[in-house]
Amino acid sequence: MPSASPTSLALKSLGRLVFACLLFVAPLRLCAAPDDAAVRQKLAGVILSEGPEQQKLLTELADSGSKIARDVLVAWTRDGVYVYEAPDKSKTPILLEEQQDTSGKSRGIRIADGQPLKDAQGAELRFTSTDLTPADTDMTLRSAIQQTLNALALSDPDVDARRSAVLKLGNSQKKDSFTLLQARLGRETDASVLKAIHEAMALLQLADSDPKVQSAAVDQLARLSAIGSLDSLKRLATKADCPPEVARSAARAIKSIEDHIWWVNFFGTIFHGLSLGSILLVVALGLAITFGLMGIINMAHGEMIAVGAYTCYVVQNLFGAGFGFSITLPFSFGSKPISFGLHLPGLNATGWTYESYFLFALPLSFIMAALAGLLIERTVIRFLYRRPLESLLATWGVSLVMQQCFRMVFGANNVQVNSPSWLLGHFSIGDVGFGYNRVFVICFAAVIVVGTWLLLTKTPLGLLIRAVMQNRNMAACMGVRTYRVNMLTFAFGSGLAGLAGAFLSQIGNVGPSLGQTYIVDSFMTVVVGGVGSIVGTVYSAVGIGTADQVLQQLTGSPVTGKIVVLITIILFLQWKPGGLFATRSRSLD
Numbered sequence: 389m390p391s392a393s394p395t396s397l398a399l400k401s402l403g404r405l406v407f408a409c410l411l412f413v414a415p416l417r418l419c420a421a422p423d424d425a426a427v428r429q430k431l432a433g434v435i436l437s438e439g440p441e442q443q444k445l446l447t448e449l450a451d452s453g454s455k456i457a458r459d460v461l462v463a464w465t466r467d468g469v470y471v472y473e474a475p476d477k478s479k480t481p482i483l484l485e486e487q488q489d490t491s492g493k494s495r496g497i498r499i500a501d502g503q504p505l506k507d508a509q510g511a512e513l514r515f516t517s518t519d520l521t522p523a524d525t526d527m528t529l530r531s532a533i534q535q536t537l538n539a540l541a542l543s544d545p546d547v548d549a550r551r552s553a554v555l556k557l558g559n560s561q562k563k564d565s566f567t568l569l570q571a572r573l574g575r576e577t578d579a580s581v582l583k584a585i586h587e588a589m590a591l592l593q594l595a596d597s598d599p600k601v602q603s604a605a606v607d608q609l610a611r612l613s614a615i616g617s618l619d620s621l622k623r624l625a626t627k628a629d630c631p632p633e634v635a636r637s638a639a640r641a642i643k644s645i646e647d648h649i650w651w652v653n654f655f656g657t658i659f660h661g662l663s664l665g666s667i668l669l670v671v672a673l674g675l676a677i678t679f680g681l682m683g684i685i686n687m688a689h690g691e692m693i694a695v696g697a698y699t700c701y702v703v704q705n706l707f708g709a710g711f712g713f714s715i716t717l718p719f720s721f722g723s724k725p726i727s728f729g730l731h732l733p734g735l736n737a738t739g740w741t742y743e744s745y746f747l748f749a750l751p752l753s754f755i756m757a758a759l760a761g762l763l764i765e766r767t768v769i770r771f772l773y774r775r776p777l778e779s780l781l782a783t784w785g786v787s788l789v790m791q792q793c794f795r796m797v798f799g800a801n802n803v804q805v806n807s808p809s810w811l812l813g814h815f816s817i818g819d820v821g822f823g824y825n826r827v828f829v830i831c832f833a834a835v836i837v838v839g840t841w842l843l844l845t846k847t848p849l850g851l852l853i854r855a856v857m858q859n860r861n862m863a864a865c866m867g868v869r870t871y872r873v874n875m876l877t878f879a880f881g882s883g884l885a886g887l888a889g890a891f892l893s894q895i896g897n898v899g900p901s902l903g904q905t906y907i908v909d910s911f912m913t914v915v916v917g918g919v920g921s922i923v924g925t926v927y928s929a930v931g932i933g934t935a936d937q938v939l940q941q942l943t944g945s946p947v948t949g950k951i952v953v954l955i956t957i958i959l960f961l962q963w964k965p966g967g968l969f970a971t972r973s974r975s976l977d
Contacts, residue, residue, distance in 0.1 A: 427454045428499060429500055430448060430449055430457075431499050432480075432499050434449065435471065435499065450535070450536045450540060452540075454540070457540060458541075460483070461537055464523060464533060465533055465534070468484070468522075469481060469482075469499070470523065471521055472496060472505060472513075472515075480500070480505065481500070482498055484496060484515060489514065495512055535568070538557060539572075543575075547581060554581060554584040555584060555616065557588055557592075558591040559588075561592065565588075569588055572585060573586075587617065590606075590609045594621075594624055602637075603634050603637045607637060610641035610644045613645055613648040615645060615652070617645070621638045621641055625638035625642065652818070652819045652820050653941065655818075656821065658937070659822060661934030662830055665931070666891075666929070667892060668929040669836075669837065669930065672913040672917075673922065674692075674882060674884035675911070676913075676919065683776055684773070684776070684779045687787050688764060688787040689882070690787065690907035691760075691903050692882040692883075692885035693885045693889040694900065695757045695882075695886055696753035696757045696886030696887060696888065696893075697753075697898040698794065698798060699749060700805050701798070703746075705734060706734050708736065708737070712729065712730060712731035714728075715727060715797065743808040743809055744808070746811070746894070753890040755883065757884075757889070758880065760790075760882060761879045761883070762875065762878070764783075765874065765875050768782050769878060770875075773874070791900045794900035800900065802897035803898050826895070829891045833891075841922055853873055856868060856870050909932065912928075912957055916961070916967050917968050917969065918966060918968050919967065921967070921968070924968045927969075928968060932953060937949075
């Protein structure tokens with residue numbers, strides 16, 4: 389008997405796997421449908437029933453966690469549920485579709501099964517809101533429906549939605565809310581929601597008439613460091629009829645929570661300083677290498693940041709509807725204005741395909757900024773080696789030209805680069821919020837530093853760069869093509885600035901003068917760290933970025949904070965003119 393081929397065995401195995409998956413998925417579908425059907429039947433029963441039976445069904449719906457139940461009950465409170473009475477006197481609860489026909493009528497959807505309402509001949513029935521009678525409600529029933537909606541919100545699958553519902557109940561100051569929260573306490577599994585439930589229950593107990601219950605609630609809020617309870621505690625402590633022991637407990641709790649807020653702000657400021665320092669690091673890293681290698685004061689380095697940011701904006705548009713621009717020059721030819729433009733069609737991508745645009749924008753930002761730096765080096769910089777004052781003036785003129793080009797192509801106003809969903813949001817540790825976009829910037833900056841260090845220490849190009857930095861003339865005598873090293877190094881430094889621009893596009897808006905905001909800080913970072921020193925640049929960038937944010941927090945003014953940082957840097961350079969890690973070479977000695 390011939391043995392089966394590997395291909396046939398693989399196909400059989402795949403077929404068995406698919407069959408097993410179908411056997412597993414089919415019961416899930418069969419189980420899910422009755423749940424929805426049961427919820428719909430209960431909803432129809434609630435609308436048509438009265439008294440204890442209605443309350444019983446509402447209680448059962450509260451434990452279902454069903455989105456369908458929540459939508460129908462919300463519509464009921466807004467008089468959006470109707471009862472259709474058939475010719476045979478039977479009553480059917482229905483909802484009206486939002487979509488209307490030319491006569492302004494909508495299809496009636498049966499709540500019991502979600503199907504369109506039809507007559508005896510099978511034709512779909514259409515109504516206006518005035519053709520039907522809204523389902524009856526009264527004050528008691530509306531209160532019961534609201535209780536059910538609160539319970540449904542507490543069982544929402546989304547953690548943030550549950551947390552918001554808990555906070556809403558805690559601030560409601562209603563006694564019924566305490567019972568709902570207590571019932572949910574045993575079923576909740578998320579730690580953050582559990583903490584919110586304990587906080588909300590303690591907030592509700594602040595209004596209790598028993599001083600012992602109030603004191604216990606105050607102590608609970610102090611243990612939880614509940615920032616949201618600070619105003620409630622202050623109102624309680626200042627009430628004229630507040631018992632003395634409760635007032636003392638409230639004062640201690642207020643002091644404890646205020647101390648907690650101070651530490652939260654402190655660590656949050658440190659985190660923001662690290663993210664700012666990471667951006668400064670990426671910007672200044674290339675500047676440190678090029679300045680140390682060529683002695684060029686490149687005032688157009690900030691425009692390399694803008695090139696990277698605008699590249700990110702263009703890539704975003706190419707993944708969307710497309711990108712185009714039109715430029716009219718202030719000249720004319722034959723009484724006709726000279727104008728030209730370009731339109732690039734977009735992919736019109738959606739979902740994860742569109743969200744992935746940033747992964748493509750990162751390398752493209754590096755490449756476009758590197759090409760722009762290469763062009764500047766070949767046309768301007770190559771004639772200004774070791775002439776810092778002339779290079780400063782020339783590159784400043786280049787920066788002005790580039791800014792005007794940005795205004796002509798992208799407009800004078802800022803443009804918005806939308807962050808992908810996986811960079812939105814934040815997570816919290818001890819009430820300190822960490823934004824995903826800033827965490828990404830810090831981590832990617834660390835990767836860039838390691839990559840640059842490996843380039844300079846483990847590659848032939850890095851060996852040539854270090855040789856030229858040590859002694860340009862000796863390296864040239866040994867056969868090193870210094871002009872090529874200069875060109876590649878300048879392109880690499882400009883590319884790093886382009887990456888920084890891509891990061892900045894995820895934190896703020898992108899405009900023609902984006903780079904000018906960071907160019908002065910970047911030069912300060914390079915000088916303080918030591919020209920040409922990667923380690924010094926890392927220490928300097930993190931230190932300046934963190935100090936800037938901390939001083940802004942302490943002084944309460946961004947301008948004052950920057951002034952203090954600048955004065956500190958000036959005094960430091962008076963003490964150590966070469967920076968933290970001064971580069972020593974034979975050419976400098």
